[in-house]
Amino acid sequence: MKFVDEYRDADLARRLTGRIARITTRPWTIMEVCGGQTHAIVRFGIDRLLPEAIELVHGPGCPVCVTPIEVIDRAIDIASSSGVTVCTFGDMARVPGTETDLLSCKAMGADVQIVYSPLDALEIARADPEREVVFLAVGFETTAPANAVAVLQARREKLANFSLLVSHVLVPPAMETILSAPDNRVQGFLAAGHVCTVTGYEAYDAIASRHRVPIVVTGFEPIDILQGIAMCVEQLEAGRHEVANQYRRAVQREGNRAAQAAVEEVFAVSDRRWRGIGDLPDSGLVLRSGFSDYDAEKRFGPVVCAEEASSPCIAGQILRGRAKPDACAAFGTGCTPESPLGAPMVSSEGACAAYLRYRGTATP
Amino acid sequence: MSDARRLLDCPVRMPPKRIVLAHGGGGSLTHALLESIFRPAFANPLLDQHHDGAVFELPPGRVAFTTDSYVVRPLEFPGGDIGRLAVCGTANDLAVCGARPLHLSAGFILEEGLDTALLARVADSMGQAADALGVGIVTGDTKVVDRGAGDGVFINTAGVGVLEHELEIGPRAVRPGDCVLLSGDVGRHGATIMAMRESLHLDSDLRSDCASLWPPIAALLDAGLPVHCLRDLTRGGLATGLVELARDAQLAVVADERTIPVSEPVRGLCELLGLDPLYVANEGRFLCILPEAHADEALAILRGSEVAAGAVRIGEVTPKPAGRTSLVSAIGGERILHLQSGEQLPRIC
Numbered sequence: 189m190k191f192v193d194e195y196r197d198a199d200l201a202r203r204l205t206g207r208i209a210r211i212t213t214r215p216w217t218i219m220e221v222c223g224g225q226t227h228a229i230v231r232f233g234i235d236r237l238l239p240e241a242i243e244l245v246h247g248p249g250c251p252v253c254v255t256p257i258e259v260i261d262r263a264i265d266i267a268s269s270s271g272v273t274v275c276t277f278g279d280m281a282r283v284p285g286t287e288t289d290l291l292s293c294k295a296m297g298a299d300v301q302i303v304y305s306p307l308d309a310l311e312i313a314r315a316d317p318e319r320e321v322v323f324l325a326v327g328f329e330t331t332a333p334a335n336a337v338a339v340l341q342a343r344r345e346k347l348a349n350f351s352l353l354v355s356h357v358l359v360p361p362a363m364e365t366i367l368s369a370p371d372n373r374v375q376g377f378l379a380a381g382h383v384c385t386v387t388g389y390e391a392y393d394a395i396a397s398r399h400r401v402p403i404v405v406t407g408f409e410p411i412d413i414l415q416g417i418a419m420c421v422e423q424l425e426a427g428r429h430e431v432a433n434q435y436r437r438a439v440q441r442e443g444n445r446a447a448q449a450a451v452e453e454v455f456a457v458s459d460r461r462w463r464g465i466g467d468l469p470d471s472g473l474v475l476r477s478g479f480s481d482y483d484a485e486k487r488f489g490p491v492v493c494a495e496e497a498s499s500p501c502i503a504g505q506i507l508r509g510r511a512k513p514d515a516c517a518a519f520g521t522g523c524t525p526e527s528p529l530g531a532p533m534v535s536s537e538g539a540c541a542a543y544l545r546y547r548g549t550a551t552p
Numbered sequence: 553m554s555d556a557r558r559l560l561d562c563p564v565r566m567p568p569k570r571i572v573l574a575h576g577g578g579g580s581l582t583h584a585l586l587e588s589i590f591r592p593a594f595a596n597p598l599l600d601q602h603h604d605g606a607v608f609e610l611p612p613g614r615v616a617f618t619t620d621s622y623v624v625r626p627l628e629f630p631g632g633d634i635g636r637l638a639v640c641g642t643a644n645d646l647a648v649c650g651a652r653p654l655h656l657s658a659g660f661i662l663e664e665g666l667d668t669a670l671l672a673r674v675a676d677s678m679g680q681a682a683d684a685l686g687v688g689i690v691t692g693d694t695k696v697v698d699r700g701a702g703d704g705v706f707i708n709t710a711g712v713g714v715l716e717h718e719l720e721i722g723p724r725a726v727r728p729g730d731c732v733l734l735s736g737d738v739g740r741h742g743a744t745i746m747a748m749r750e751s752l753h754l755d756s757d758l759r760s761d762c763a764s765l766w767p768p769i770a771a772l773l774d775a776g777l778p779v780h781c782l783r784d785l786t787r788g789g790l791a792t793g794l795v796e797l798a799r800d801a802q803l804a805v806v807a808d809e810r811t812i813p814v815s816e817p818v819r820g821l822c823e824l825l826g827l828d829p830l831y832v833a834n835e836g837r838f839l840c841i842l843p844e845a846h847a848d849e850a851l852a853i854l855r856g857s858e859v860a861a862g863a864v865r866i867g868e869v870t871p872k873p874a875g876r877t878s879l880v881s882a883i884g885g886e887r888i889l890h891l892q893s894g895e896q897l898p899r900i901c
Contacts, residue, residue, distance in 0.1 A: 189819045189820060189823070192819070192823060196883055197883070198810070198882065198883050198884050201883035202884070230887070231887055232881040232882065232883050232885045233881050233883075233884075233885020233886045233887055234883070234885060236885055236886065237884065237885055304750065304825075410881075410885075411883075525893030536826060544890070545890060545893075546887040546888060547887065547888050548876075548888045548890060
């Protein structure tokens, strides 16, 4: 298939792993930010094709994983009220809240619908004006533009029964948090290509120079990831710390200005709780006051974040790259996709799900 | 006047356009449905015994017996419909036991309000699929549930078949050194249903692979090949078939992703929806495990059959680690295959 096969070429992969092995003279720890990259790495066995000196650690880029439990509980509450439809991406429906999850709610009769786009939710709202339709708006900068467009469209059509339960998060503050930790081990980043298609990568210059880490905007296919690693190692070996773009076929330095404008019009930057990580200043998006009519928290009551309960789940460590999934005592035993303790075991971008799906419980 | 009422009064017994509860009541409407739709579609001497069950002699040999229920939504899809699925699916379960399908039963649970023209199409499709296979739908049953208590039509089929050879075919017969053959490209049925369900109007010729597997399996057995195991790949796709094979045989299976055919439309849809085609359902594909020495001959035979024309060798059986299925990835890395967790797509067959 065009645009896929050429990025899964075994010969090219061999050439890239050979190049990485040749240029590597000492150990380096590189974090791939995005959970989609983590899955590709584990699915294609990329980490095992690298020299031992290169360690890949998995980053926080799993939106489902970092969504606070209180948001899920709120969505469950809302879904349980009569006359309401909650629309969500599929992964979110299986993430455990405090008591239950959205799929179980659906099984008990709540109207929970899995959609592929907020515009599908808009369509559901349009079709039944008597029903309140709430879209669970999670995700990084990648999903924010479509959600912004849905709100703008709802306003244009004067749809009064559509709202968003917003839990948007932003990538650069999470990278800052990881690099600022006293015990940080990350020496280079593969930045999330899809996020950068929207945001561009100008914002990474400051991070790269302040923390002296190379940041390579990287795609999601095996060849993308291997090339991103090669570009990162080249910089590390040369003592450079620049922002580079491996994913040139999709990402431009300034990003997608139209998408940024839609996000800017609808959302404002705010503090945000990250599940497993904590409260990060200016790390999320909320609806601007002019759009509060479309804010599910205004219609159904606010999300109130409490102290995180203690749990054997080490998702917070995993999301910050401090531990690998198989280091968790519950991995594959007390915590499985059928009965997850934490979101990384559920999400299709979660590191724990990737390890269990592609490697099983055996230590890799 | 209601349709039911009109039927009772009308000397020419045309069934009403919609199924009503009385169609399952055992009275005149049930009779009319049987005579106007099912009996013409399934016509065969055993059904024409007009008895509570079919009475027949079995040919000599071991007998295989199986049952399956079909709840697919939508009822009709490119490449098939629930009726064809119900005949082929149960016949395929017999075929992978190494049994020639002989007779099927068909139980229908109809939802009040079902379009009788649609039911007639489904029944005709079942009759055609059964005729093509040389099996008879020899006994059946119809019930009707209230509107909202079903979804159009659910079908259960059971089947008996006979083994005309002495082979033990099953996971316990698998040996280290066996070769794993796959009968064609994977993921067509699931991808077709998914594209329809998600209303993805894709510009492609995506069609279900729904088909009877008996012709290629019969050809393998007729050639006297020492087949060790056969597995039809339905829900859970190829990956599930391989994982179950390794687990049940308590041997290791190593497959190479680069040899597994996936058509462009299926790959495209899977990339779009973030699915792994190895886990997407099939309704006309199977695995054949037999000694390496016979692999080439088996492949040649399979490729001579229409439904297995795309047969390929995808892997081998090794002694250890017992129960493990590994896959060499497109770039030469390795991953372990597992049963999928949760439901990829409900009501696919």
